[in-house]
Amino acid sequence: MLDELKESIIRGDAKKATELVKKALAENISVEEILNEGLIAGMNVVGTKFKNNEFYVPEVLIAARAMNQAMAILQPEIAKAGIKAQAKVAIGTVKGDLHDIGKNLVAMMWKGAGFEVMDLGIDVLEDKFVEAAKNGAQLIGLSALLTTTMPAMKDVIEKLKAEGLRDKVKIIIGGAPVTQAYADEIGADGYAPDAGSAVDKAKELLGIK
Ligand code: B1M
Secondary structure, three states: OHHHHHHHHHHOOHHHHHHHHHHHHHOOOOHHHHHHHHHHHHHHHHHHHHHOOOOOHHHHHHHHHHHHHHHHHHHHHHHHHOOOOOOEEEEEEEOOOOOOHHHHHHHHHHHHOOOEEEEOOOOEOHHHHHHHHHOOOOEEEEEOOOOOOOHHHHHHHHHHHHOOOHHHOEEEEEOOOOOHHHHHHHOOOEEOOOHHHHHHHHHHHHOOO
16 A cells, blocks of 8 residues: 555655545554655655656656645644654745745655755745754755855855854755855855755765665
8 A cells, every 4th residue: 555655646646645645544554654655755756757857847746746735644643653854954045036946846855755844935034044053954955046146055154154053054055057066165065956866965964864
């Protein structure tokens, strides 16, 4: 049944996914197994396919919708079982930038990977990222789609340094004009070219298998 659940996520079949989560719970399959072997396993495949250009944005959005609907059923059980998120992370599009489609995809993939995601939205000022770090974010994701807003990523890093928080958080940057060279230049910990790679990079930086 968990394989079927995984496949329903990959296909983006929200109806089937929610039915299967209900059925699995009724059959006393553990919340952890449903989450890890069904939902997260499915989203992992989606991430890999997206990275390899086998899936495009619509397929990822449809899969994420199925994941979110299935998660809504599982959420109360997760709370009861006391399962902790793999990591607490924050993400936002930097100040002056209103593009959020890519940022939302990364947030969805991170949720799919079992992270607790604080989505700070668009046009996010440095202080909000600092606040997220103070609230326990172990990793911060910065997205920028404009060459003119890329420097705001550096501003966030500088602000975190000024607040003495830089060593407490990992920072990943991404967005169409962003490169690994730019990440190196501004002192980010990592760069990811797409949402699937953002999962791998976050896990690598956080030491999660
Ligand atoms: Co804008 N826009 N836009 N726009 N827009 C671009 C980015 C542009 C390339 C179009 C062009 O001229 N060819 C250009 C930027 C040029 C540049 O600076 N190099 C541009 C411009 C100039 C502008 C305005 C200035 C236009 C104007 O008003 N004169 C203006 C700026 C507004 C502002 O932000 N202050 C503007 C406005 C808008 C809309 C509001 C109309 C709309 C945004 C709607 C929204 O996001 N809700 C919009 C759109 C849709 C685009 C294009 C067409 C599409 C962007 C997109 O969503 N792509 C874009 C042209 C293009 O890219 N073809 C363009 C799909 C998305 C899935 O990809 O965001 O790259 P992307 O995300 C990828 C990766 O980059 C990566 O993963 C994602 C999934 O694989 N990624 C990360 C993203 N964030 C990541 C974070 C990570 C890791 C990976 O870690 C944290």
